Amino acid sequence: MNSLEICFSPELIHLHDLRGKAVVVVDIFRATSTMVTALANGVISIRPVEDLESCRSLQEKGYVTAGERNGHKAEGFELGNSPLSYLHNTYAGRRVAMTTTNGTVAIERSKGHADEILIGAFLNLNATATYLLEINKPVLILCAGWKGKFNLEDSLYAGALASLLQFSYDCDGTLAMETLYQHVQDDLSGFLKKASHAKRLQNYNIEADIDFCLTLDKYNLVCKQVGEEISAQKSPHHY
Template sequence: MKTIETCVSPDLLDLHELTNKTVIVVDIFRASSTMVTALSNGVKTIVPVRDLDQCMTYKEQGWLIAGERNGKQADGFDLGNSPLAYLNQQFAEKNVAMTTTNGTRAISLAKEQAAEVLIGSFLNLKATVNYLQNSSNDVLVLCAGWKGKFNIEDSLYAGALSQALGWKHDCDATLAMESLYGQVGADLNGFLQKASHAKRLQNHDLEKDINFCLDTDQYNAVVYLSEEGLKLKS
């Protein structure tokens, strides 16, 4: 039987074996939710970039550039890190280079050893579950966290995914998060209003982003990291 485990912070990734595994990078508030939304609304490719200056160089190639640090849009960038900016096919057929505080760092770490990297969010949970059920790989959920610290929303996603898959796991983090999701999953929004990163976003008047990111199964989309960048599985 296939297995699922959870890494609750990128700073702990070296404690996990990635070889031959599908790694699902999740940054619910907001990078992974934004990536899924953008690609589901017609964006062709998203290149995740760790560094602001490197991301800025894509503008010279005619790409849109999206930059976020500490919850705010970075100076000189076309976009920040809001999924709402991509609705209604607003940037269909465009290419986007994106750098965020936590999510793009997690992706860069995962791609070094993983057999495959997917992007997870509540917005495409069911589609991701269906894809994984038909894959032969074990799964590691890599939670982007906040600057190396544990955060609850990313880890709760791991619990939701594990519950939906019904796979074996010998991972205490997965066990804990699956149990917690069983208790609070019916009112994710209410529970996560107390989360530290939700409070950061609330301080920037981003409540609409929070609500959107917790809207489960809005997109039938599987997002994966190709050699060109993030794309939708066809």
């Protein structure tokens, strides 16, 4: 049986060996939820970038630029970090360069080490789980957290994915998150609205983003990074 690990923050990634593993990066509120939504709505690819200036410069190469810091759209960017911006194929056929407070940092720290990098969200939870079962590799779920700290929504997603995979694990954190998810899954939205980052976003009057990010299995696609770009592939199965 394959193994599963959860890394609860990019600051802890040095404790894990990524070689030979499929790494699932998750930032529920909101980077990876936004990426999944963009790709499901026709965006060709997303280029994650760690810093603002590098991301902004890609506008000259034809990218739509999306920048967020501390929950707000960064100055000089066309978009912030809302999944709702991409609905109705608004940016279909375009490439997006994205930088965020937490999510793109986690992706950058996985590059060059993992066997492959997937983008996880509640929006494509079952499609991701099915893909991971098919490729038959050990899995590490990397939670973006909040500025290096543990957060509830990413860790609870890790518990949800762990409960679907049923891989072996030797970390109490995985047991804790799987157990917590099973306890709250019938009221996921109600529970996670108590989370610190959800409250932070509520202060910015973007409750619609929160509700959307907690939608289960809206999209039947797997999002994977190849080289510098993240793109989508349809899952071979229908849910």
